[in-house]
Amino acid sequence: TYSYMRSKKKSTVIGPTCTQGGHNPLPLSGICPQSNETFIFPGMHDVPSGQAPIHRWAPWFTVEWIFYYISDPTNIPPYFPVPKGNYTCTHGRTYYDDTTSQGRCMREVYDQRCIPIFFSDVLSINNNYSCDFLNVGATKTAYLILHDDRPKDAPECCIIGQPFHPPPRNFSDNLYIKKASTIEVK
Numbered sequence: 001t002y003s004y005m006r007s008k009k010k011s012t013v014i015g016p017t018c019t020q021g022g023h024n025p026l027p028l029s030g031i032c033p034q035s036n037e038t039f040i041f042p043g044m045h046d047v048p049s050g051q052a053p054i055h056r057w058a059p060w061f062t063v064e065w066i067f068y069y070i071s072d073p074t075n076i077p078p079y080f081p082v083p084k085g086n087y088t089c090t091h092g093r094t095y096y097d098d099t100t101s102q103g104r105c106m107r108e109v110y111d112q113r114c115i116p117i118f119f120s121d122v123l124s125i126n127n128n129y130s131c132d133f134l135n136v137g138a139t140k141t142a143y144l145i146l147h148d149d150r151p152k153d154a155p156e157c158c159i160i161g162q163p164f165h166p167p168p169r170n171f172s173d174n175l176y177i178k179k180a181s182t183i184e185v186k
Helices: none
Strands: 060-069 088-097 105-110 131-136 141-146 157-161
Touching: none
Parallel strands: none
Antiparallel strands: 060 088, 088 105, 105 131, 131 141, 141 157
16 A cells, blocks of 8 residues: 555545546536536437437547646637647547447556646646556546656556546536537637
8 A cells, every 4th residue: 555645534535526427427416516507518408318328439449639738717729729828738648448348448648747637645746747547447447557757655556536437438418518608710
């Protein structure tokens, strides 16, 4: 065990506690605690009751991406070719497979900076290290895999969530948007 990864509290969560049904069960209320109640779920309303869910992702895929970290909440998309103002970024890949006999599996690779979702202990100081997330469908377990550039005292691997699963292919049905949100194309 890694005693320095534990919080002083009796029980603590290292990773995100609510992911709108993307990685863990959607709360009975249909919305995560501390979420703004002015949000709606656009995808939930376009499938008639009794109809099978619409799968918006392919059964398996690999995608390469660039993730921008922007601390200024007024700096909103579109970003072309890159965000204005201060930002950092990382390159990475997502491997997704919903065709295995072991259930849905997913691996995310962050090459330069880990996604900043850790709010306590050793990993919260900064996100200037590479990391992988491995979501194993059969065990409903999410692992964080750290590499040689990990923070001092951080383990090479730890469980960050259980139950925790790769997003279902129709997970975007549970994402929320502000009611007043609009997308303007110029």
